[in-house]
Amino acid sequence: MEQILVFSGTTEGNALVRALRAYPVHVYVSVATEYGEASAAVCENTEVVRGRMDQEQMQSFLREKQITLVIDATHPFARIVTENIREACRAEAVAYIRCLRESREPAEGCVFVESIAEAVTYLEETTGNILLTTGSKELQEYTRLKEFRSRCYARVLSTKEAVEKSIGLGFEGKHLLAMQGPFSKEMNKAMIAHVDAKYVVTKETGKAGGFPEKLEAAKENGASLVVIRKPEEDGKKAEEIIAWFREHL
Incomplete structure (x- = not known):
């Protein structure tokens, strides 16, 4: 039986795992966090593996489990993880497919930047x-803003790690919103109004990441959306990979 490894933790990853249920394969689903494990698609032929792996650990896993195909459906901004997965597959001569998240065309009321550093400058x-x-991982960048303690309100995951990191950087009290998405347009509108935000900073996460809901909420509240572009990549969209399954599996 063919052994497939899906690096998931995303909506696209879960969709691919569910699609693989129809084929005579064994699927390992790699997720980094407890939340990723709780939200992972679990089917009869799947096995969830929790915990972050570096490149060496990935290569060891590929050899041990005799993986023949790796599907990288990690978040589009997890660049280091994707590079490690790609290099591990290259080193072990394992087939690799990168799952791409759909992009959204620029819209009125959006300011597009290439990085969080550029967003801070703007x-x-x-x-x-x-x-x-x-998210909490790159919150430190925003502390460069002269009045970040009074101007910025950080919405982060409701995990101990995220909350403690945010507090350590100076985001606390009413300036720290620990919540788990996805968020509807109405929820986004309520939060924007609650903090009286004139600007909302987001990543270009596509439909799966709740980008349309943020955009509409910002527009209806009269706020500007500052969008950090996702990196350009080669790969296939989820529906293309599912079509590939039908042809090759």
Whole structure:
């Protein structure tokens, strides 16, 4: 039986795992966190593996489990993880497919930037409150804003790690919103209004990441959406990979 490894933790990853249920394969689903494990698609032919792996650990796993195909459905901004997966597959001569998240065309009311650092530079020239929805990992970048403690409101995952890191950087009290998505347009609107945000910072996460809901909520609240572009990549969209399954499996 063919052994397939799906690096998941995303909506696309779960869709691919569910699609693989129809084929005579064994699927290992790699997730980094407890939340990823709880939300992972579990089918009769799947086995969830929790925990972050570096490149060496990935290569060891590929050899031990005799993996013949790896599908990288990690978050589009997890660049280091994707590079490690790609290099591990190259080193072990294992087939690799990168799952791409759909992009959205620029829309009115959006300011597109290439990085969080560029977003901070832009925001430094503005006034008004800012709702940050880019997660806790890169919150430190925003502390470069002169008045970040009074202007910025950080929405992060409701995990101990995320909350403790945010507090350590100076985001606390009413300026720290620990919540688990996905969020509807109405929920986003309520949060933007609650903190009186004039700017909402987000990553270009596509439909799966709740981007349309953020965009509509910001527009209806009169706030500007500062969008960090996702990196350009080669690969296939989820529906293309599912079609590939039908042809090759």
